[in-house]
Amino acid sequence: MPLITAARAYLVDLEVETVRTDALQTFVKQETLFVEIDTDDGLTGTGYSYTIGTGGRATLSMLRDHLIPLLPGLDAASTETVWRTLFLHTKATTVGVITALALAAVDTAIWDLKSRREGLPLWQVAGGHRPEVPLYDTEGGWLQLSVDELVRGAAASRDAGWRGVKVKIGKPDPHEDLERLVAVRSVIGPGMDLMVDANQSLTSADAIRRAHILEPVDLFWIEEPLPAEDVAGHERLAAATPTPIAVGESIYSVGQFREYLQRGAAGIVQVDVARIGGITPWLKVAHLAEAFNVEVCPHFLMELHVSLTAAVPNGRYVEHIPQLRAITTNRIEIRDGVAVAPTAPGLGIEWDPDAVDDRRVA
Template identity: 70%
Template sequence: MTVAPTDTRSRLERDSTIVSAEAWLSDLEVETVRTDAVQSFLKQETIFVRIRTAGGGEGLGYSYTIGTGGAAVIALLRSGLLDALIGLDADRPEAVWRALFSSTRATTVGAITSLALAAVDTAVWDARCTAAGLPLWVAAGGARPSIPLYDTEGGWLHFDTDELVAQAVESLARGLGGVKIKVGKPRGHEDLERLTAVREAVGPGMDIMIDANQSMTAAEAMRRAALFEPLDIFWFEEPLPADDVAGHRRLAESTSLPIAVGESLYSIGQFREYLQAGAASIVQVDVARIGGITPWLKVAHLAESFNVAVAPHFLMELHVSLTCAVPNALYLEHIPQLRAVTAAEMTITDGHGVAPTAPGLGIEWDLDAVDRLRVL
């Protein structure tokens, strides 16, 4: 793809001052039943933020929850953050993010604030990239045009072994590089039997990731990791509660399985602690939960400085651009959730997610559908 150079004078003369901002909540039903060792995905509460600039520019951003807390995020946005945006420059996402973060010191670090900041920050980046005529993946770094995919939808904990095997084989046939299987059955041998069946079905050439969703103690995770090692598991995801950095470090030292963490971390500092402790082999930073594109890129580059790869959690329609922006991205999680509110799906070619070429975030929203699903 060739992007036409932006006219410098036009860019400088364009007024990117934010003059209006609005937020609302639209509920999306899950596309399939999703269960893990600790919870079920109830619905996607989708928090939207739209900004407009004095020069006529516009940006639409979003974040999400998996069923609770969306109203609290909207309340935080409407009670002050949206007003704080007025007069700021959409061409300066670092300045916008820092101004809003500074105004929320009393509620950081925390999920509600991060989700609110993410909805704003993605809107700012959308406006900035659209005005510049650049797709996000190019504006944020442009490392590569596509990223390998692994599938999560075929690995939920409620599936029986035959279902796991059938869906893993289907993913292999579609050219996907890996599948993620949820673990956390009452006894380790139950997980082992399921994983063994999948490995035997797909052979050694497909990556198998496992995810415990923070359900284990360090001792139990070490015991199960020893059980799983002969299966050549690609990574062991969130085995322990996210705030147990020391436990993850001990686990990482005890096993050859790479330890993946990050979907439940909400600040750059938390990632730094994991990386400095040697407690994370794969970083799974989530653009909504870290507070937007601006801090997501910082985490990705921080991981790169530790020679650690990034494989973000969920939000494939947005993360496809971010993983293509940075050089140390490893995989993109295939787990569709926006079909009900988009006019086109993410492009997949030869088992890879392809970065959008349209300016902005590259998500083709069906705004009528978004409006129909609006609840707040």
């Protein structure tokens, strides 16, 4: 068995590729946590996690003070054992975002090692359902964009052959949201999926009202309409509208997803590798969703999620938000509106060590 001999963690500040504003915040920077793990069979696995502007140093402290010291001597091939050992050691701070982000940085490194050792790409090691998945675009739909800018972005996505576009909502007047969406729908036509994202900005009553106001544009889903802890509110909303409700980017445990699914409060699962605590629990959420006949369309991290979405039979979409191009030497392959899973062993992300080092802050 390959034993872990050493591990290290560090923090990189990554600039945003474009201005991104939603109903509650502006994406200022990506604080990116890296973990590197060495094993006695001569391999090194690299994993990562992220926060949007805050919490990076707190997560790094969790890694350095509590998780990294536990790794030497563990069997790197036993993904479940490694994850469970770290999870139980941090039980006092779970379920919580800082712990989940720290666990994810380690767990993705373990899966990188696993894939490299087996000589297979991640999408095959994690399930191997199919080598490619459809893309939808978020980059052309941010809240600060004008109607004309939204229309240009939607037209570009249509011309590129992508299967859907997502637009941020949360304007003070819901009819302004509708006006923006009508303009986008008129450009993409009925053949493309149109999604919206409220980023947890609405009240329960407002969400129900807006869902009805927006019905004429035939939405594929309404994403994060309410605060993630309001499961009952999502349940009421799901019962009040035929539009599927999408949740997941702000949920940090398998058990929380189970509650949403059992109560019929989620029609689309958007589990995020970093926020759920790694690939190990991500796959459990995906299979749980499959048991409820619900599709998975993960949040962000397209460079990693393309492989995981391809791995499972209920993976429906990959979200297009490029964010790693400044520190990687490869790009996600896009062909005829679909994202192609990397074929190289490991996570499929080729890091640029010099670019990473230039942005290292801790």
